[in-house]
Amino acid sequence: MTLLTDHLVVDGVRLAYRDRGEGPPVVFLHGTPSHAYEWRDVVPHIEADGFRTVAYDLLGYGLSERPVDRDTSVAAQTDLLGHLLDALDIDRADIVAHDIGGAIGLRFAVAHPGRVRRLLLIDSVSFDSWPSATWRRIIDEKLDDRAGMSQDAFDALLTRQLTMTVADESLMTGDVLRAYLAPHASPLGRVSFFEHQVRHYDAKYTEEISGRLAGLTVPVRILWGEQDRWQPLHYAQRLSAAIPGATLVTVPEAGHFLMEDAPARVVAEIRDFLTAHDPGARPPA
Numbered sequence: 001m002t003l004l005t006d007h008l009v010v011d012g013v014r015l016a017y018r019d020r021g022e023g024p025p026v027v028f029l030h031g032t033p034s035h036a037y038e039w040r041d042v043v044p045h046i047e048a049d050g051f052r053t054v055a056y057d058l059l060g061y062g063l064s065e066r067p068v069d070r071d072t073s074v075a076a077q078t079d080l081l082g083h084l085l086d087a088l089d090i091d092r093a094d095i096v097a098h099d100i101g102g103a104i105g106l107r108f109a110v111a112h113p114g115r116v117r118r119l120l121l122i123d124s125v126s127f128d129s130w131p132s133a134t135w136r137r138i139i140d141e142k143l144d145d146r147a148g149m150s151q152d153a154f155d156a157l158l159t160r161q162l163t164m165t166v167a168d169e170s171l172m173t174g175d176v177l178r179a180y181l182a183p184h185a186s187p188l189g190r191v192s193f194f195e196h197q198v199r200h201y202d203a204k205y206t207e208e209i210s211g212r213l214a215g216l217t218v219p220v221r222i223l224w225g226e227q228d229r230w231q232p233l234h235y236a237q238r239l240s241a242a243i244p245g246a247t248l249v250t251v252p253e254a255g256h257f258l259m260e261d262a263p264a265r266v267v268a269e270i271r272d273f274l275t276a277h278d279p280g281a282r283p284p285a
Helices: 043-048 074-087 100-111 133-140 151-163 174-184 187-200 210-215 233-242 263-276
Strands: 006-010 013-020 025-029 052-056 093-098 116-122 220-225 247-251
Touching (some): 006 074, 013 074, 025 074, 074 100, 093 100, 100 116, 100 210, 116 263, 133 187, 151 174, 210 233, 220 263
Parallel strands (some): 025 052, 025 093, 093 116
Antiparallel strands (some): 006 013, 013 052
8 A cells, every 4th residue: 555645845855755634643653674654554553443543654765756966864763753743733743654764753852852642663773773784794795886886786785784674585575575675776775774774773762862861751652572683682672671660461372573473552652652641532433
């Protein structure tokens, strides 16, 4: 399905996004190597429950602009999130964030606590947890030469990586795999992947806020696939211990792309979290 429906210019760059529904706003932040497609089996259900849902492709990802001279690091994406909320006239929102989206959500909550009602983190990068060992190897092996790969070689590399994101590898095949590969099916797409995504896999963006996590006062839930091969469970436990009042929920037989392995469980956890801390919130249908 096509999740994103529109485009808008925010802080001088074009973002592909979806803004649907009525009610309290919930913003979904995707991870890498990914785009908003990963929320396709989640967002429509939350929207149907009476929430305003906003999902978008990060700058340099998916259908959003791939600028030549614009920073697309986690820090820059955090700033851009603030501009996006301003453009959509959203003063305060719930944030559901996956992978590097989790780093963006955490940085935003630390910098702008008044703009975040609740934060749900799904298999998020944190502390020194990233890049994973396989991505570190790719970065170390002449990252600058990677952009010259043939399409077949690139697809093989990314397919190997994407297969690691799920506990049930049969889920990362066919149309689903093709959807994750699609943004990179051109020379521009391959260059953009390494420049806008991989080049910014850097733990400094999470390590520099690690000392401020204890000051978070917003409700935080951490949702984690027990078989995550990129972000091992002990990082979830460490993150939960570092954030006052945070709750940790683990999902068995699920990996890093929890929305692929267990979409119904993700929907259920989001529903519960969005209403648990707000007695006035509309209950799920």
